[in-house]
Amino acid sequence: MFCPSRLSGGLPRRTFLCSSLVLAAPLASAAEATRVDNRLSFDTLYKTVGVLGTVYSEQAKALKNKEVRMRGYMAPPLKPESKGWSE
Amino acid sequence: MRSKISFLSAAVLAATVSTTCAAQTVFPLTRADILAGALFDFKVEFDGVVDPAQVKVSINGADYSKTLGKAAVWVAKEDGKEASSLILRDASIRKPGTYVVTASDGKSTSSVTWTVYGTPAKKAAKNVILFIGDGFSIGHRTAMRILSKGIEGGKYTGKLAIDEMPYMALLTTQGTDSIITDSANAAHAYTTGHKSCVNALGVYCSRAANSLDHPKVETITSLAKRRGMAVGAVTNAEIEDATPAAMVAHTRRRSDYNDIVEMYYQSKIDVMMGGGSPNFLPKSTPGSKRKDDVDYIDRFKQADYRLATTKTEMLAAADDPKTTKLLGLYNTGNVDGALDLKFLKKGSVAQFPDQPDVPESMNAALKVLSRNKNGFVLMVESARIDKYSHSLDAERAVYDAIMLDDAVKQAKQWAKAHGDNTLILVTADHSHAVSVVGTVDDNKPGPDMRNKIGTYNEAGFPNYPAPDADGYPHKVDVSRRLRVLFGSYPDHYDTFAPHLEGEFVPAIRNAAGVMVANDAYKDVPGAELRIGNLPNIGPGAANNGVHTGDDVVLTAMGPGAEKVHGQMENTDLFRVMAEALALSPQKHAASAKASDK
Numbered sequence: 001m002f003c004p005s006r007l008s009g010g011l012p013r014r015t016f017l018c019s020s021l022v023l024a025a026p027l028a029s030a031a032e033a034t035r036v037d038n039r040l041s042f043d044t045l046y047k048t049v050g051v052l053g054t055v056y057s058e059q060a061k062a063l064k065n066k067e068v069r070m071r072g073y074m075a076p077p078l079k080p081e082s083k084g085w086s087e
Numbered sequence: 088m089r090s091k092i093s094f095l096s097a098a099v100l101a102a103t104v105s106t107t108c109a110a111q112t113v114f115p116l117t118r119a120d121i122l123a124g125a126l127f128d129f130k131v132e133f134d135g136v137v138d139p140a141q142v143k144v145s146i147n148g149a150d151y152s153k154t155l156g157k158a159a160v161w162v163a164k165e166d167g168k169e170a171s172s173l174i175l176r177d178a179s180i181r182k183p184g185t186y187v188v189t190a191s192d193g194k195s196t197s198s199v200t201w202t203v204y205g206t207p208a209k210k211a212a213k214n215v216i217l218f219i220g221d222g223f224s225i226g227h228r229t230a231m232r233i234l235s236k237g238i239e240g241g242k243y244t245g246k247l248a249i250d251e252m253p254y255m256a257l258l259t260t261q262g263t264d265s266i267i268t269d270s271a272n273a274a275h276a277y278t279t280g281h282k283s284c285v286n287a288l289g290v291y292c293s294r295a296a297n298s299l300d301h302p303k304v305e306t307i308t309s310l311a312k313r314r315g316m317a318v319g320a321v322t323n324a325e326i327e328d329a330t331p332a333a334m335v336a337h338t339r340r341r342s343d344y345n346d347i348v349e350m351y352y353q354s355k356i357d358v359m360m361g362g363g364s365p366n367f368l369p370k371s372t373p374g375s376k377r378k379d380d381v382d383y384i385d386r387f388k389q390a391d392y393r394l395a396t397t398k399t400e401m402l403a404a405a406d407d408p409k410t411t412k413l414l415g416l417y418n419t420g421n422v423d424g425a426l427d428l429k430f431l432k433k434g435s436v437a438q439f440p441d442q443p444d445v446p447e448s449m450n451a452a453l454k455v456l457s458r459n460k461n462g463f464v465l466m467v468e469s470a471r472i473d474k475y476s477h478s479l480d481a482e483r484a485v486y487d488a489i490m491l492d493d494a495v496k497q498a499k500q501w502a503k504a505h506g507d508n509t510l511i512l513v514t515a516d517h518s519h520a521v522s523v524v525g526t527v528d529d530n531k532p533g534p535d536m537r538n539k540i541g542t543y544n545e546a547g548f549p550n551y552p553a554p555d556a557d558g559y560p561h562k563v564d565v566s567r568r569l570r571v572l573f574g575s576y577p578d579h580y581d582t583f584a585p586h587l588e589g590e591f592v593p594a595i596r597n598a599a600g601v602m603v604a605n606d607a608y609k610d611v612p613g614a615e616l617r618i619g620n621l622p623n624i625g626p627g628a629a630n631n632g633v634h635t636g637d638d639v640v641l642t643a644m645g646p647g648a649e650k651v652h653g654q655m656e657n658t659d660l661f662r663v664m665a666e667a668l669a670l671s672p673q674k675h676a677a678s679a680k681a682s683d684k
Binding site for chain 1: 364368372373374375384396416417418419438439
């Protein structure tokens, strides 16, 4: 999977992947997306991503149960980075 | 004449690759070498539903239960399908010798032959350290030697730690299903002494529907633990990844990460270190990859494991004389490789700034494991040689090969200072098509990068700075650098230079499902498009380089290492360890003789 933010020194792709999955539902409709003003960037989604779990940012938590707007994309193959085998 | 040769070749090939078209499949498969007393699942698969009254399964002419000590379970319709099976879990054979298994359904008969071997009564080695450079091939070895040692008067100025070992062999890596292995059945061969198929760990590949139901074979972890020894697995991959998982796992599918975490727990392995923490976290914890709410961090702690999530914590835990069990998880994914960790600070180093490298993890493991007076078995993996070779990132692969050598150097020092009774084995699990072709010299005239490649005498010598004490040149983007090429690749842009911005991502799948070159590198000055030589459509489409079937090198030293020589099967490495540790002690030399090769 290619993630442009990774090449430019931004978030690693694992974070990118998680972010997109978590917020996939609110992005389901372009029409809906244009209606919401709650903007969240991939850089501000998490407070920390650590070995013992991720912690969402205060900004993200404040938007719980609200529609949010995020810009970005994922490019196939959508495999976690460690799955470099034949399966 | 030509047709005659072809005909003969075909006949020989047919005899080689296919035995009789047997109606029954018997596990372990024919020609299995089985350690006397080691546990294995015995299974006979029949072609269809058969009448158990007509079934006759014998070993050396007598009913199988006489040799295996108990009766199997009859499964009339395995997994609800129209086929019967006979399954006996946790069987073993104590007496070395040749065993012929015959299985008949009343109409057809098939047979397999096993060799059961014992070991000397007395152990030659107290400890074993098995180093696995994942995908570590001859090309990596040559490249790292050039970078780490340099050449003067046409000779290397020093020897690599992995080279300076008295015994060497070529290991062949093919499996039960293919000439090419992956890291699962390759590592499985080392940890169990049995061959298996791609993606399988600790099992033979049968027709069972569930990945956890296939016929199991005992791991060296289990065998060593049964004798009171300590066992460890150290990697810079995710701890659930195939090579470390082969120490404990029994699954047809290496991606069963959550099950593999449970298998680690059940194995009671003493030290485990690597990345891959999300499969230890309950699903209620953000970032978890579990499908249940079991908190394995807590379970391991409850079982008296010390937990380390950083290098600092690891060093403190290892220094504490009370620590005899250690769980080290240093990254959510793979631990960063040497080039990123020590020099470029790319990858996930910003996110995880306090990760240990492989030698540091190994030293912590040695401290903890050596607290067991009965000795230990430790597997140490430099995992990302393989991962960076998949991504055609030669510099990162070579730096991780140097990291393997640094670990071996320190292990040799440890062994010398601790009684000289440790068998050290260094090998790869499989190969990549990687070669040192020459150099690239930025100062050669002209705009085209390909015309800056020097071959033969034009290659000369690269101008990397002298290596540091651990063997790494501190600068990789020098003006005259190694030209290391991979022989299998997808479409990609060849940039002729190290990827300082982060690991190379050669290809991506486009909207039409075709694997194409990653456009992100299109505008890198001098980049040239290489059309791939691997499938680019369908399920076999490759977004990176692939494993090859080339032999791998095994070097060895210490007690028991003299068994390493010539060409050996990868499964023979298990036998070298088993014999050195006397894992199946035989009272009489004659009965142990079946193990001599």
